[in-house]
Structures are given as structure tokens and as C-alpha cells.
Amino acid sequence: MSTPGERVLIKGNEAICRGAVDAGCQCFFGYPITPQNDIPEYMSKVMPNLGRVFVQAESEVAAANMLLGAAACGIRAMTSSSSPGISLKQEAISYMGGTELPAVIVNISRGGPGLGDIGPSQGDYYQAVKGGGHGDYRQFVLAPGTVQEAYDLIGKAFDLAFAYRNPVMLLGDAIIGQMMEPVTLGSNKETESNSPDLGWNLTGKGQRDPRLLKSLHLTDGALAGHNLRLRDKYASMEKDVLFENFLVDDAELIVVAFGSIGRIAKSTIRKMRASGKKVGLHRPITLFPFPSRELDRLAASGKRFLTIEHNLGQMVEDVRLAIRKHADSDFYGHLPGNLPTPEDFEQPILAALGVRS
């Protein structure tokens, strides 16, 4: 456990672990895959010493279903993986969505499709945001842009999971996971969500009526009712939308980018501002719920847009949907396989500004 205000130089993957431990995560279920191996390795050292649970499962499928079991008990629990492993976890994530179980899933994503590579990529945006598992469900998706944010957002992830009784995904990539930065620890706190009886969780029935947690709804209209209720719940998540606006007020062009790409784009923008280019950054921090209202507001005030992603173009669809009444968005996709530098984004931004180089 960290002491409040403690300052350390750590990797993103370790920040996620320390954030989860500070937030009262009691159970961790994992399986090795690069580039997130630091997470199960750290948890295997720390959790048992704190009297908490670490299990290396036989597969991602099993790890995610162990998570489902712990979540059904109302215990703060988490699993982590990377892209192909997240595909395997989707079955349980859909069940947890349908059963309304609070669980935290970390995806330190890598390049795909298939085995792809182990380098950074944002190719899992669709899977994370649109529900890679079956059925009509949604999950909170939090995308940290710095190691500090990785620490802070994992604490937030547990709070949101229990506030909405819903799976929450922290979506990072190999840049966030492997990068070292100074971080201030100690702000994540365990709340009462690890208390024995939350009114819905399984504890063994004792003297009360038995409880049943399930996602099967066979009687006429039951599933429709359930899905409508879920829809309203997902809509209510809007009030917890998170984003960062950087120098947008006087900007002609707003770059929209998330996670580590948002952070790199910020450096580009800082540099281009110095040469008088009116560019700003909008960085969605929650990818679901998406900051559509804010983007619409910015578009209504006459801004132009360029979406930059580390993929072939996924979030750009959500940007276009958000701003469609007023504007369109250009797109620049940096291909996976190498790490973009702030300089890589200069030409695409100049092109979107209509400046000839």
C-alpha cells in the first residue's frame, strides 16, 4: 500500500498495480501475455503478502470467469491482459455485462489482428468501446494518457464498476504500460464496496432470502425489459464522461486523440503553437461514454477537426458522429509497428490546416 503523497518513478504497468492495490482490489486473476506481464508478476508478489488473492489461471477464459465469480461476491477484483487475451475474455465480459457485475479489466493492447506484434497500437478501440463480446451491452472504457493517469484511473475504474454494477475496462497500450514516469501515489482509496453485504451480492444467504445473479431471461418480454433498463443505465453513465481540452478556445483546428497518442499529439501541438499555428487538442479519457456532447459544442463554434489514432481509423467514426451537425473530421492513422514521435504528427496537422509544406 502506498503512503499518501509518496512520489515514485515507475512504469505504467506498475502504476496500474499500485493503483489497484491502493483502491482495495482483493483478488487478481491473470495469465501471461506481452506487454502486460509486469502486472501479473507484480500482483503475484504483492497480493499474497497483503493477505489478498492472486491466481494465475490456466487461460484468459478462466481468469475472466474467476473474475466473474469474485465480482458476484461484491469483492473488488481485476484481471489484465493484452489484445488476443482480451478476445478470450470477451465471453465473460458479456456475461458480466448481462449479469450487471462490477469488475475491472485491463487491456495493455498490442498490434493486431491475430497475433500481430507486441508493439503499441490502438487497434482494440472497436472491441473495447463497441462491446467485443456478444449482445447489446456497454462497458466504461478509460484510456490513460500518462503513467499518473494510469494510477488515478484504475482507482476510478473500481469506483465506477461498483457505482454502476458494470464491467470497466482500462485501455492502455505498450507505450503507457512500459513507459516510466514520476507518479504521486496514495490518492486511490478503498471504499465500502468490499463490505460483506451490498444488497445484491452473494455472501451465502444466511437468514435472508436467496439471491440469484444471472443473465438468462427466457420469459416473454423479460429480456426486452432488462435490455431497456441496461440502456438507461448506459445513458446515465454520460454524467461521468471525462476528457481533456488543451488550447481549444482559440484553435482553428482541434486534434482528437486518446491515450498515449493524445499525449504525443499534445507535444506536437505545443511545438506548433510556438510557431503560431492555431491548433488545440481534445483528448477523450472515457472512450465510453464518449465525450460527444463536448465535441458537438466545439464543432458548433466553428472548429475543424483532425482525428489521430494508432490504427486504421476507429475512434474517428465516433468523432464524426458527434460533430456531424456542424463539421467533419480528417483522419491520420499512424500504423502499428513503430512508436510515433511528436514530429510525425506535424505534416498531417499542417495538411489539415490547409498549409502547404
Place this chain on the structure above:
Amino acid sequence: MKNGKEAFTLPGVLADVPTHYCPGCQHGVAQRLVAECLDELALAEKAICIGSIGCSVFIYNYLLVDCVEAPHGRAPAVATGVKRARPDTAVFTYQGDGDLASIGMAETMHCANRGERVTIIFVNNTVYGMTGGQMAPTTMVGQRTTTCPGGRCADNEGQPIKMTEIIASLGGTAYAARVAVDSVKHVRAAKKAVRRAFEAPLNNLGLGFVEILATCPTNWKMTPVQANERIAAELIPYFPLGTFKDMAGVDSNEETEVAE
């Protein structure tokens, strides 16, 4: 007889509602044995049932204990999560052969190998019941199903898997037995095995596993009586009854192993 009049009473943990099982289906018998053991071991208050996929999925409508539903085959992983999160509970799964021995083979074996302190109740009716009678890993060679209409052929589909033998071979298993519910004598032995399968994890010895050979008259296309007779004639000779492992060291063979 409890009060001199009643010949049959409902275990307190069994809901007083009609079940959805087909006539002659022995899921009902298996489920009742589980209920009786939960009652006798006074576990209702601290039990957590993991429902699985198959005709047994509605077990949670009949057992008055806390329950969570697992995806197909994953009940042992869900049980692991529940038991690790709440070590003070009595956790059990109730699974069919398609669920446990096919899609959930890995979860079942690793749960046993880790020695999770949980109980697995495995109802083997040699067929996928709920989805309409397709071939299961336990389908007998020559048995016709909707996906092996010419009868299961060992060359093409392999041999029926003997789960209890596999589970007994794993280090974390404390108790593993195979029973049947085709006769009064076998039902009595089955009850004892189910009880032991609950006691092994409670006594912190390891995993408790019991395989119950049961009928599926609907998909076997037999009358309930014919289906019951098939258990003795065809299934028991291939799937021998008995205790395959008992870490408690109790010689339970006389109770569960019944000479044919």
C-alpha cells in the same frame, strides 16, 4: 418418516415448485440428493451454487441458496473466483457432460488440479440434453445422436471420456467417485458420495467431485423405464461405479462401490 405420517418430505433447501425436467429425467433425483446433503450438512446459509449451461441451468430456481450463473463450461472457474473471494462459503457447481467434459474440460481439470475447495456435481447422461440430443464427449460408442446419426464411431469421434478417473488422477482432488441413480441401492450410495464430495472441501482437503450416471429419456428416445435399464446394461459396464480417490482415508468403497 418425520412425524409418523409423512412418507416424503421436502428438504428445506428445495423450493416447492414443479421442475421443468422431462418425465423420467434423473436430473431431478440428482438435484434432490444435492438438496438433502445441503440440508443435512446445514450448508444452506453459507452455500453458493454455480449454475451451468444445459438442462441443469434452472437448478437455481429449485435450490434456495445464493446462486450465480456461469457461461458454458466455465462453472469451475467461476467457483474458483467465488471461493477465493469468500473462503467462508460452501461453493458447488452442478454441470452436465457437455458442459464439464467438452467446452469446460480445461476449467474442470485445472480447478481440480489447484485443489480448489469446491464441490463439483457432474451429471453424466451421455448426451447434450438441452440443445436437442447431440453427441457429448461421454456418448457411448454406437450410441445414435443427432450429430452422430450412424452411432458414435471411435475412429472418428474418439472414445467416451471417463471424467472421474481423470479427475481422481489430479493432485488437488480430495474426493472423486462415480455413482448412478438407477436403483434404490445406487441412490443410497450416490447420496453418500454427494455428501463426501461436499465434506472434502469443507474439511480443507481439496476438491470434491462426484459423477452421477443419469438418464435422458427424451434424447435417448426411450421410455423412462427403458432409459433407467440402459444405465445398468450399458453405462455402468463402461463407466464403473466406485470411489476413485478419498483423501480423508475413509474406506468408502463398501458404500459407493456396488458390486454388479
